[in-house]
Amino acid sequence: MEHVKCGGAIPKSRALTPYLKDCYTADKKRLKEKLFEKQIILFFDETYDSKGRFVSCVLAAIVPPIGLSLQPLLLETFFEREPLDHAKVGQQIISTLSLYKVTYENVVGYGTDNASYMLASYVNPLSTLLPNCIHLTCVSHILNIVVKDFMSQFSLAVSWSTKFASYFSKSGARKYRFENFLKAVGLPVKLAPRPVPTRWTSTFDAILYHCQCFSAEQAFLELEKMDSDETEILEFMHENFKQILAEILIIKLRVHPLIRGLKVFESNLGFTCLMHEFIESIGNELAVYCDFVEDSLDEVFGLITETFSSAEKSQLLKKLSSASTLAKKKFDKYFHPETGNFKYFLPEIQTCFVTNFHLYICCVNINTR
Numbered sequence: 001m002e003h004v005k006c007g008g009a010i011p012k013s014r015a016l017t018p019y020l021k022d023c024y025t026a027d028k029k030r031l032k033e034k035l036f037e038k039q040i041i042l043f044f045d046e047t048y049d050s051k052g053r054f055v056s057c058v059l060a061a062i063v064p065p066i067g068l069s070l071q072p073l074l075l076e077t078f079f080e081r082e083p084l085d086h087a088k089v090g091q092q093i094i095s096t097l098s099l100y101k102v103t104y105e106n107v108v109g110y111g112t113d114n115a116s117y118m119l120a121s122y123v124n125p126l127s128t129l130l131p132n133c134i135h136l137t138c139v140s141h142i143l144n145i146v147v148k149d150f151m152s153q154f155s156l157a158v159s160w161s162t163k164f165a166s167y168f169s170k171s172g173a174r175k176y177r178f179e180n181f182l183k184a185v186g187l188p189v190k191l192a193p194r195p196v197p198t199r200w201t202s203t204f205d206a207i208l209y210h211c212q213c214f215s216a217e218q219a220f221l222e223l224e225k226m227d228s229d230e231t232e233i234l235e236f237m238h239e240n241f242k243q244i245l246a247e248i249l250i251i252k253l254r255v256h257p258l259i260r261g262l263k264v265f266e267s268n269l270g271f272t273c274l275m276h277e278f279i280e281s282i283g284n285e286l287a288v289y290c291d292f293v294e295d296s297l298d299e300v301f302g303l304i305t306e307t308f309s310s311a312e313k314s315q316l317l318k319k320l321s322s323a324s325t326l327a328k329k330k331f332d333k334y335f336h337p338e339t340g341n342f343k344y345f346l347p348e349i350q351t352c353f354v355t356n357f358h359l360y361i362c363c364v365n366i367n368t369r
Contacts, residue, residue: 031073032100039063040102041109042093042133043072044118046084054080056089058096063108075100086120093126107133113141114334139279142334143262144200146286147255149330151203153323156240157247158195161206163233164217165194174224181220187213204259207251214245242306246316249300254324257285279335286331289324296320 043059056078061070076096080088097104107130112118114137122135151158168175168191179189192210195203210217218241221234237244261282289296297317301308308316 028100031075034073035060035062035100035102037103037106039106039108041070041111042107043111044089044093044121045113049079054083056080056084056092058092060100060102084117086117086124089117089121090125093121094129104130105132109133110135111138113138114145137334140200140262142331143258143282146327146330147200147204147258147262150255150258150323150327151251153319153326154247154251156244157207157210157251158203160236160240160244160248161192161195161203161210163236164210165192165206167233168192177224178220181223182213182216185216185219187216192217201259201262204251204255207248207255211248211252214248242304242308242312243316245304245306246300246308247319249303250296250316250320250323253299254289254296254320257282258327283331283335286324286328290321290328293317293321293324 040060040062043061044056045059046054046056049055057074058076058078059072060075061072064070076092076099078092093110097107110122110126110130110133112121112135118137119135126133127135168178175191178191182189190209192213193202193206195206218237221237225231225234261278294317297313297320300316301313
């Protein structure tokens with residue numbers, strides 16, 4: 001604030017606009033100097049904005065010394081009225097490299113999500129233009145897809161997470177009463193997190209919260225019904241109490257290894273062969289889930305005091321079996337050692353070391369939403 005004039009007042013946009021072009025030009029010049037003759041890894045991601053335009057971003061990270069994390073730099077942003085295809089992606093990458101005068105030989109990695117047009121953009125034209133580059137898709141993105149496929153079978157637990165968070169959105173006094181209630185029963189004084197579709201672990205974080213506070217949530221709603229006209233959420237809980245509780249516990253016990261992996265790969269650290277071992281361990285756990293579905297369900301029932309009828313147990317068994325199968329199938333699509341895309345991982349990494357440079361596979365959170 002010592003450099004702000006007029007007593008700390010922030011100028012309006014029309015006063016700042018004339019300076020933007022000069023700042024942009026100076027920043028681009030610094031980036032060109034920073035990237036000059038450096039080996040880099042490119043990242044490409046696409047989203048959309050409030051005007052319905054398709055926004056794509058090209059980022060680059062200089063290959064760091066061993067033990068250090070990547071520092072991604074935003075190079076260029078493109079706005080399109082039509083969806084991207086592999087040809088447009090290739091054109092945007094090439095034009096960005098030309099703009100920053102990056103030689104094709106210095107591009108040693110290309111990271112994207114797993115969309116088919118992203119895969120095709122590397123096959124044609126980038127693979128022929130970038131001789132030292134390998135294409136690896138985002139591990140975090142893949143694990144998020146696997147988690148979503150598993151959790152899609154447990155709609156009651158996911159719905160409860162959304163409903164309970166929304167219950168406090170219209171009343172500050174209710175939030176205050178709930179915080180006091182949590183304090184009185186000896187639980188952490190924290191409101192339920194709201195699941196956000198674009199934040200990959202937010203739904204699981206909400207499930208963990210409800211796993212700890214579910215009984216307290218029920219007791220609080222029973223107290224609140226005397227002074228509130230909002231009975232929908234209480235009716236939903238009464239109708240599905242046992243099923244919600246069981247689904248919450250299933251998700252906590254069975255999704256946790258996947259979420260642990262997701263958090264590791266979102267940590268902005270570099271991985272080489274250790275990542276291969278980590279992925280293999282997750283695949284083995286998913287295989288165990290598929291083979292021992294009934295044992296998994298018995299573990300859940302052992303944590304619940306409520307009794308379940310044969311029909312209710314059968315329904316949960318069907319959900320868990322379907323969830324495990326879907327997750328394993330999606331995991332194998334990308335990571336199976338014989339048929340998945342991941343079969344190319346170790347040979348490519350070994351090739352990188354043979355050519356005497358260090359490629360860090362990093363799932364940088366480049367989500368621009």
